[in-house]
Amino acid sequence: MSLEATETDYSNLAIDSETADKLFFEGRTANTFSEDPVSDEALETIYELTKMGPTMMNNQPLRITWIKSQEAREAVVAHMLEGNRAKSLTAPALAVLSYDANWHEQFSEFFPHAPERKAMFDDDAVMRAEIAKNNAWMQAGYFIMAVRAAGLAAGPMGGFNPAGVDTVVNEGKAHHSFLIVNVGTPGENPWFDRLPRLGTEIATNSI
Numbered sequence: 001m002s003l004e005a006t007e008t009d010y011s012n013l014a015i016d017s018e019t020a021d022k023l024f025f026e027g028r029t030a031n032t033f034s035e036d037p038v039s040d041e042a043l044e045t046i047y048e049l050t051k052m053g054p055t056m057m058n059n060q061p062l063r064i065t066w067i068k069s070q071e072a073r074e075a076v077v078a079h080m081l082e083g084n085r086a087k088s089l090t091a092p093a094l095a096v097l098s099y100d101a102n103w104h105e106q107f108s109e110f111f112p113h114a115p116e117r118k119a120m121f122d123d124d125a126v127m128r129a130e131i132a133k134n135n136a137w138m139q140a141g142y143f144i145m146a147v148r149a150a151g152l153a154a155g156p157m158g159g160f161n162p163a164g165v166d167t168v169v170n171e172g173k174a175h176h177s178f179l180i181v182n183v184g185t186p187g188e189n190p191w192f193d194r195l196p197r198l199g200t201e202i203a204t205n206s207i
Contacts, residue, residue, distance in 0.1 A: 023148050028194065030153035031087060032187035038093040038152065046146045046183075053142035057117070058110045061103035061132040062139035065169040067094040072168060079164030080180065084157050091155065091182035096165060097143065098175040099136035101129045133178065140179050147183055153190065155182035 005025040010017045043066055067073045073094055077085045088094055107118035121128050147154040157180050165177040
């Protein structure tokens with residue numbers, strides 16, 4: 001049993017304690033990674049899990065760019081804060097998460113029972129972008145949990161210049177990067193001390 005989980009935490013779950021630990025109680029942001037490679041099959045599995053999370057009208061605006069070539073990796077890392085660069089240069093897999101501001105163009109695919117509703121979003125680019133960002137961030141949470149479910153660790157980072165990264169991965173697209181995630185097997189001393197979490201008396205209420 002995790003030191004951070006009580007018997008009550010486990011007894012109220014519909015999943016076993018080992019799975020709960022892997023996904024939540026012992027899931028951590030990795031700061032170092034081993035040299036073990038991450039297979040293409042694992043990357044595909046991560047997306048297959050990620051896409052199953054709910055979004056508004058099933059819109060799925062998240063776009064994942066896996067950075068595989070050394071040239072592309074160095075180009076992305078050049079737009080990151082200095083303190084984040086070494087992690088992303090050594091992580092076995094590197095993902096740039098972006099949102100598609102024109103997500104509505106796939107309306108007939110993700111909402112086939114009412115494709116005519118695409119017209120609601122055709123003429124309002126500001127609204128589309130806001131919806132895209134909100135839902136892509138939600139999908140980013142699913143992405144991190146999918147990485148953990150695949151037996152790997154994620155290291156999400158926001159310390160980068162999105163416009164610069166977009167010149168590397170999103171040129172000519174209506175995609176906008178918002179998060180970079182290192183993915184792999186944890187390496188030597190991968191964890192910082194876990195910081196406190198807010199209690200229910202602060203974070204929740206009832207009315």
